[in-house]
Amino acid sequence: MKIALLSDIHANRQALDACLAHARAQGARQFALLGDLVGYGGEPAAVVDQAMALAQEGALIVQGNHDAAAVTPPAQAEQLGEQSAQWTHAQLSAAQREFLASRPLTARLGPYALLVHASADQPGRWHYISDGSAAERSMSAASLLDPSIRYVFSGHVHEQALYFLTPTAKLMRFTPQPGVPVPVPMHRQWLAIVGSVGQPRDHDARAMYALFDEQACSLTFHRVPYDHAAAAAAIRAAPLPAFFADRLEAGR
Amino acid sequence: MKLLDPGTEVDGFVVRECIHAGGMAHIYAVAYAQQARDPGFSLAMKIPRMTAGDGAENIVSFEVELQILPVLSGPHVPRFVAAGDLLRLPYLVMEYVPGQTLQHWLDQPERPDAATVAQLGGAMALAAHSLHQQNCCHLDLKPGNVLIRPDGSAVLLDFGLSCHAHYPDLLAEEMRKAVGSPAWIAPEQVVGVRGDLRSDIFAIGVMLYELATGELPFGAPTTQGGLRQRLWMTPAPPREHRPDLPEWLQEIILRCLEPEAAQRYPSAAHLAFDLANPGQVHITERGRRMHGPGVRAHLKRWIKAAGMHYQPSPLPTSQIEEAPILMVAVPHQDVQDATLYSLREAVARSLGIRPGARLACVTVLSPSASSASDAERSETTLHRTHLARLKAWAQPLPLAGHSVSYHVLEASDVGQALVRYAEGNRVGLMILGAATHGLQLQRFIDTVPIRVAREAPCTVILVKQQLPFEQLHA
Numbered sequence: 001m002k003i004a005l006l007s008d009i010h011a012n013r014q015a016l017d018a019c020l021a022h023a024r025a026q027g028a029r030q031f032a033l034l035g036d037l038v039g040y041g042g043e044p045a046a047v048v049d050q051a052m053a054l055a056q057e058g059a060l061i062v063q064g065n066h067d068a069a070a071v072t073p074p075a076q077a078e079q080l081g082e083q084s085a086q087w088t089h090a091q092l093s094a095a096q097r098e099f100l101a102s103r104p105l106t107a108r109l110g111p112y113a114l115l116v117h118a119s120a121d122q123p124g125r126w127h128y129i130s131d132g133s134a135a136e137r138s139m140s141a142a143s144l145l146d147p148s149i150r151y152v153f154s155g156h157v158h159e160q161a162l163y164f165l166t167p168t169a170k171l172m173r174f175t176p177q178p179g180v181p182v183p184v185p186m187h188r189q190w191l192a193i194v195g196s197v198g199q200p201r202d203h204d205a206r207a208m209y210a211l212f213d214e215q216a217c218s219l220t221f222h223r224v225p226y227d228h229a230a231a232a233a234a235i236r237a238a239p240l241p242a243f244f245a246d247r248l249e250a251g252r
Numbered sequence: 253m254k255l256l257d258p259g260t261e262v263d264g265f266v267v268r269e270c271i272h273a274g275g276m277a278h279i280y281a282v283a284y285a286q287q288a289r290d291p292g293f294s295l296a297m298k299i300p301r302m303t304a305g306d307g308a309e310n311i312v313s314f315e316v317e318l319q320i321l322p323v324l325s326g327p328h329v330p331r332f333v334a335a336g337d338l339l340r341l342p343y344l345v346m347e348y349v350p351g352q353t354l355q356h357w358l359d360q361p362e363r364p365d366a367a368t369v370a371q372l373g374g375a376m377a378l379a380a381h382s383l384h385q386q387n388c389c390h391l392d393l394k395p396g397n398v399l400i401r402p403d404g405s406a407v408l409l410d411f412g413l414s415c416h417a418h419y420p421d422l423l424a425e426e427m428r429k430a431v432g433s434p435a436w437i438a439p440e441q442v443v444g445v446r447g448d449l450r451s452d453i454f455a456i457g458v459m460l461y462e463l464a465t466g467e468l469p470f471g472a473p474t475t476q477g478g479l480r481q482r483l484w485m486t487p488a489p490p491r492e493h494r495p496d497l498p499e500w501l502q503e504i505i506l507r508c509l510e511p512e513a514a515q516r517y518p519s520a521a522h523l524a525f526d527l528a529n530p531g532q533v534h535i536t537e538r539g540r541r542m543h544g545p546g547v548r549a550h551l552k553r554w555i556k557a558a559g560m561h562y563q564p565s566p567l568p569t570s571q572i573e574e575a576p577i578l579m580v581a582v583p584h585q586d587v588q589d590a591t592l593y594s595l596r597e598a599v600a601r602s603l604g605i606r607p608g609a610r611l612a613c614v615t616v617l618s619p620s621a622s623s624a625s626d627a628e629r630s631e632t633t634l635h636r637t638h639l640a641r642l643k644a645w646a647q648p649l650p651l652a653g654h655s656v657s658y659h660v661l662e663a664s665d666v667g668q669a670l671v672r673y674a675e676g677n678r679v680g681l682m683i684l685g686a687a688t689h690g691l692q693l694q695r696f697i698d699t700v701p702i703r704v705a706r707e708a709p710c711t712v713i714l715v716k717q718q719l720p721f722e723q724l725h726a
């Protein structure tokens with residue numbers, strides 16, 4: 001079965017729709033959302049509705065730091081992200097907030113894979129996987145949880161990367177090529193960062209997600225063009241900082 | 253590890269006999285158990301030696317090959333057929349390619365002549381180029397891994413130490429230590445840089461040296477110190493071993509063996525080009541010398557090597573694109589000055605944005621143009637005249653830093669000759685005039701430019717003539 005792994009949607013309905021359509025066309029039968037459904041973007045309610053519909057069909061959804069912030073926004077909004085959390089909170093209905101609040105921090109995808117927004121090492125602390133040692137901590141925490149876990153799928157860092165353990169237990173980082181299925185055999189341990197659906201930051205405006213093929217043990221990182229002008233327009237129509245819209249157009 | 257008996261069935265394949273028992277794997281001739289599945293070519297099965305006592309690196313390199321072979325294509329690699337699960341039943345079934353490995357030529361009592369060395373080298377370079385165009389570097393080219401088919405083309409074997417830019421490099425962690433075969437490995441591989449296509453060019457250089465002289469340029473070092481020697485050492489010139497070798501061949505071999513990757517050929521297509529055109533090789537001191545550099549020169553190189561910073565390798569395909577072989581078809585009949593001028597402008601622009609490019613200026617003569625009786629129109633005179641015309645045409649071009657060569661082809665079908673030349677020389681970009689019969693006619697007849705644009709294996713730029721009016725008035 002092929003499972004689409006989508007993370008950091010950030011209330012970008014256009015990007016989510018484009019990735020879902022792309023994944024379905026690629027044969028995805030299951031969906032997993034790796035957190036940060038909302039925050040920054042202009043259509044939080046529509047995205048949460050979409051997520052609730054997916055959850056009805058069996059999608060696995062974990063909570064991200066922006067989801068937690070939207071449920072209980074900080075009283076004082078000093079940073080841009082905090083202002084966005086307050087606005088997002090106001091946009092969501094009680095049912096939508098309850099949906100976000102009740103998402104777990106981690107979830108199991110079959111016996112071998114763990115889903116977590118940031119790091120399996122203290123998931124609620126939202127550690128960034130910015131280098132090999134952070135990736136190694138996340139992998140070891142997952143192994144501690146259950147030694148049969150071979151894959152950790154996460155987001156939080158808005159770029160695509162694949163970390164893997166070699167036979168001598170050294171950790172290597174690999175930058176995937178979009179659209180190329182990478183074999184991820186189960187005798188190794190892998191940590192994949194699937195990138196961001198709704199707010200790419202690598203100077204490429206296209207949305208990112210990854211497709212995991214359970215039978216073939218392969219992982220394909222995808223880049224999907226979407227209507228980023230419409231997503232930017234939705235942000236400009238809301239009382240949100242214009243920078244959130246600008247960055248979508250440049251992918252930064 | 254125990255050999256499999258003939259007749260044993262493995263996952264739907266019947267084992268026939270063991271054709272190679274190497275240190276890393278056994279290779280068997282096999283066939284599908286079900287006749288109906290026969291693919292129409294012979295099959296070979298590779299089974300890694302992985303029992304207790306066999307090194308862990310066998311498993312990793314088998315895994316690397318399992319990852320890379322299925323995604324490679326083209327006539328220079330064995331076709332992938334099937335693979336068994338790595339943990340349960342590791343095997344790899346591929347096309348069995350008939351031919352001799354390069355070792356066969358090295359085992360002969362006589363050294364091959366320069367033309368044969370160039371032919372074998374050209375075949376290896378084209379095979380490596382095909383691999384590089386797929387973003388893969390072999391990194392373990394040696395006589396046992398190069399197979400020459402009966403038609404003279406080369407097939408590369410054993411991708412256990414290779415590096416493919418689209419996949420995680422499972423051997424990268426071994427990086428601190430050199431991964432490869434000591435006699436053929438490039439200097440940057442010694443310090444752990446993997447994935448530079450010019451490492452393969454170095455290995456081809458070692459094999460050319462072996463073919464030409466019967467010696468290994470750096471011996472077969474067994475220690476890390478011995479391996480590091482090639483970071484600075486220039487080997488004894490081949491002509492010291494064999495004075496009758498032509499200078500052009502030595503020039504080519506020593507360029508492949510430059511310690512610094514940037515000093516070697518920028519792509520294997522450039523190497524193949526020189527090997528196919530010995531007369532056009534630009535010979536420097538490197539080709540002429542009869543003795544290696546002295547102690548003083550080596551000391552200088554040693555100091556330079558000690559301070560050398562090795563950069564991560566460029567992606568093979570971008571490296572190839574940076575240094576394409578650029579071909580220009582220069583017409584010689586019914587041609588206006590404006591056309592020649594516009595062609596030259598287009599070539600100058602293309603060279604300007606590709607500092608590593610080499611330029612091949614080509615003109616095609618019709619066989620009927622020459623005459624056996626009339627000395628004025630004899631074949632050699634005509635050739636000479638046209639070569640001179642080509643050189644005169646190219647003279648105003650900014651050619652500093654670019655290799656240039658001039659070629660007069662003879663063919664009755666101009667379009668076909670140009671396309672074949674581009675195919676044979678792995679041309680990356682072809683420039684030719686847009687109109688040979690007037691643009692009005694092109695809608696009705698299949699003109700040369702239209703046919704070339706359709707059939708050429710590379711990007712084609714069709715240049716329309718542009719009169720330089722401002723300059724004419726001046």
